[in-house]
Amino acid sequence: MKSFKLESPNDLKAHLLCTFDLYMPAESSNSDVKWSEIDKDNSIDYDPSLSSTATSCKSFFFPEREDIFKFDGKKFVSTESDGNKQVIFGIHACDLTAIAYQDKFFAEDTYYQARRRNTLLIGIDCLTQCNQGFCHQVDSGPFVRPSTADLILQPLNNDQTSWRLLVVSEYGFKAIQGMKLVSEELGSKKQDGDEFSRQKSQAEVVSHFQHFPYLNDGINKINNRQVSQDQWETLAKQCVTCSGCTQVCPTCSCYTTRDIREAEGPNVTRERIWDSCLYEGFQKEASGHNPTSLPGQRLERFWYHKFSDDFVSKFDRYGCVGCGRCEQVCPGVIGVHSIMKRLSDHE
Amino acid sequence: MNNLIPCPLRVVDFYEDGLDSLHFEFQILDYDSRDTNLEETSEIQAGQFFMLSVPGVGEAPFTYVSKPNDAGHFYSLVRKVGTLTESLWSLKRDDIVGYRGPIGNGWPVSSSSQQSSLAMNTLVIAGGCGLAPLAGWLNEQESPPDSVALLYGSRDKASQVLNKELLKFKESLTVFEVFDNLESGYIHGNPISQLDQVLQKWGKQPHRVLICGPEIMMHAVAKQLNNDGVPGANIWLSLERRMHCGVGTCGHCYVANSYICKNGPVYLWSELNKLIQR
Numbered sequence: 001m002k003s004f005k006l007e008s009p010n011d012l013k014a015h016l017l018c019t020f021d022l023y024m025p026a027e028s029s030n031s032d033v034k035w036s037e038i039d040k041d042n043s044i045d046y047d048p049s050l051s052s053t054a055t056s057c058k059s060f061f062f063p064e065r066e067d068i069f070k071f072d073g074k075k076f077v078s079t080e081s082d083g084n085k086q087v088i089f090g091i092h093a094c095d096l097t098a099i100a101y102q103d104k105f106f107a108e109d110t111y112y113q114a115r116r117r118n119t120l121l122i123g124i125d126c127l128t129q130c131n132q133g134f135c136h137q138v139d140s141g142p143f144v145r146p147s148t149a150d151l152i153l154q155p156l157n158n159d160q161t162s163w164r165l166l167v168v169s170e171y172g173f174k175a176i177q178g179m180k181l182v183s184e185e186l187g188s189k190k191q192d193g194d195e196f197s198r199q200k201s202q203a204e205v206v207s208h209f210q211h212f213p214y215l216n217d218g219i220n221k222i223n224n225r226q227v228s229q230d231q232w233e234t235l236a237k238q239c240v241t242c243s244g245c246t247q248v249c250p251t252c253s254c255y256t257t258r259d260i261r262e263a264e265g266p267n268v269t270r271e272r273i274w275d276s277c278l279y280e281g282f283q284k285e286a287s288g289h290n291p292t293s294l295p296g297q298r299l300e301r302f303w304y305h306k307f308s309d310d311f312v313s314k315f316d317r318y319g320c321v322g323c324g325r326c327e328q329v330c331p332g333v334i335g336v337h338s339i340m341k342r343l344s345d346h347e
Numbered sequence: 348m349n350n351l352i353p354c355p356l357r358v359v360d361f362y363e364d365g366l367d368s369l370h371f372e373f374q375i376l377d378y379d380s381r382d383t384n385l386e387e388t389s390e391i392q393a394g395q396f397f398m399l400s401v402p403g404v405g406e407a408p409f410t411y412v413s414k415p416n417d418a419g420h421f422y423s424l425v426r427k428v429g430t431l432t433e434s435l436w437s438l439k440r441d442d443i444v445g446y447r448g449p450i451g452n453g454w455p456v457s458s459s460s461q462q463s464s465l466a467m468n469t470l471v472i473a474g475g476c477g478l479a480p481l482a483g484w485l486n487e488q489e490s491p492p493d494s495v496a497l498l499y500g501s502r503d504k505a506s507q508v509l510n511k512e513l514l515k516f517k518e519s520l521t522v523f524e525v526f527d528n529l530e531s532g533y534i535h536g537n538p539i540s541q542l543d544q545v546l547q548k549w550g551k552q553p554h555r556v557l558i559c560g561p562e563i564m565m566h567a568v569a570k571q572l573n574n575d576g577v578p579g580a581n582i583w584l585s586l587e588r589r590m591h592c593g594v595g596t597c598g599h600c601y602v603a604n605s606y607i608c609k610n611g612p613v614y615l616w617s618e619l620n621k622l623i624q625r
Contacts, residue, residue: 068351068352069351069352069353071402071445073443074355074443075355076352076353076354076355076400076445077352078352105596106596108594109594109596110350111351225625253596253598254597254598254599255591255592255596255597255598256591256597256599257405257406257591257592257597258405259402259403259404259405261402261403266402268402268403270400270402270406272351272591272597275591275597275598275599277598282589282599283588283589283599283600283601284589285429285587285588285589286407286428286429286430286431286432287428287429289561289562289587291562291588291602301601304603304625308604308625310603310604310625311604314604
């Protein structure tokens with residue numbers, strides 16, 4: 001890990017804009033914070049104090065709709081594209097953890113990997129707890145896990161006037177070539193940039209975070225199979241099947257396919273589109289057989305997938321990264337906090 | 348590497364083979380030059396499946412009745428149940444559709460060359476077009492005929508599929524046909540209700556059991572056989588789920604933390620039981 005002093009994240013942003021398409025959180029007209037493409041003229045400053053983006057980064061690699069192939073009547077031709085060289089700037093630790101999770105899930109998916117290969121990830125350590133966030137309880141933040149990013153922006157004080165840039169990948173190192181940066185010697189324990197002191201500062205930050213005991217209780221209930229089918233059905237009465245949770249969840253990845261036929265001729269394009277395991281027809285077969293015909297079965301599936309130990313051997317962690325977006329988006333008030341409160345004894 | 352791109356599949360021929368059922372002969376085109384990121388076709392096991400694309404309609408999983416030969420020809424049985432299968436009824440000879448396969452795990456590989464398996468009594472239970480994925484396995488058996496029995500349940504005579512194959516099986520194996528609707532001269536009922544009677548008629552204790560049919564039937568029969576002393580690790584069943592990829596990423600075909608396209612469709616009863624209880 002190399003470390004440099006940085007006056008402002010905007011210096012890094014200006015440098016990267018010369019080479020990459022750059023996306024960063026910016027406030028939109030309706031005051032939502034969205035991933036926005038930044039013009040080459042670099043007119044907007046990066047604002048680290050903005051709240052979390054309404055959506056995660058997953059659509060950069062796994063778009064809501066994408067073409068898979070074209071068929072001309074005889075042959076099937078892939079429509080896979082690498083996309084432009086892009087940088088995603090200012091990603092919170094939870095979202096980076098989710099990208100690392102998706103990297104594993106889509107390890108053999110050439111469409112995902114082509115976009116992923118062309119993307120530079122710039123993480124930022126969080127010093128304050130975000131609305132509904134609980135990264136500290138699911139091991140995904142608030143400081144960026146070094147193996148999940150290429151470069152990390154570490155604010156050294158709360159008013160964010162002093163920064164450190166950590167280089168944590170070869171790709172990240174290449175990307176900052178040409179920048180005038182003052183190196184910091186790392187590896188010596190006296191330097192507060194090394195991993196030990198990073199963990200210490202993270203612990204200090206987390207000590208001010210609110211802890212939600214019902215999350216651990218709920219996780220235990222799910223894993224000990226202490227939630228009855230009746231209870232899932234009761235909770236599912238509040239699910240309006242809007243798929244908001246699966247859309248905003250940074251680790252949800254289910255998709256379906258659709259064939260689009262051109263008005264004339266044999267040409268057909270197949271696309272894949274985000275799907276949701278909460279939809280009634282998600283597992284419904286042509287015969288009418290539906291293994292998860294009850295809303296409670298589908299709700300149970302969603303939370304099992306996020307919090308079951310059964311997936312840990314494959315992904316080394318839970319499917320939930322603690323971003324809290326499902327709580328913010330769910331119109332039925334059965335996002336992660338609401339659900340876990342009711343599963344636990346803390347209701 | 349996962350590949351979502353089908354290769355062209357030619358409709359060679361087809362014939363009616365049971366109520367609402369067509370028996371297709373397909374040919375995988377460019378068979379020799381096929382991209383090897385699909386698994387080696389020479390190693391296809393009975394019970395594996397492939398994704399069949401009808402461009403403009405969609406893609407769904409189907410099973411092999413026979414493996415592709417050296418020229419890439421193979422057979423597959425289709426029953427009309429939904430939009431995609433219905434679209435197959437308007438196909439003409441030499442039309443091009445799409446193929447991705449083989450996918451998943453097949454039935455246990457026959458070990459008929461080994462001494463021990465000669466005496467291994469195998470009961471094969473099929474319900475409706477569940478006979479299709481079992482036909483390939485049955486065709487490969489070289490055991491003495493009386494060590495393999497087929498219990499085949501269907502609604503009535505007209506809805507029996509794979510009629511040519513069935514005739515052949517009747518010559519080489521012990522076959523018990525049961526029907527939901529009364530057919531004179533045949534056993535009336537279904538594989539669940541008639542299991543005891545069939546076992547009694549066969550006069551053997553099955554050492555292993557292969558099952559494919561409606562899920563509720565498979566579970567009931569497997570449970571009963573398991574209770575009767577057939578170890579769960581000797582009972583195989585083939586599951587069906589909605590699928591959109593066949594490579595373990597679309598998320599549809601889950602049973603607990605298992606994806607049927609990758610870890611199935613053939614499961615051991617002992618393993619499936621653990622998954623269901625999760």
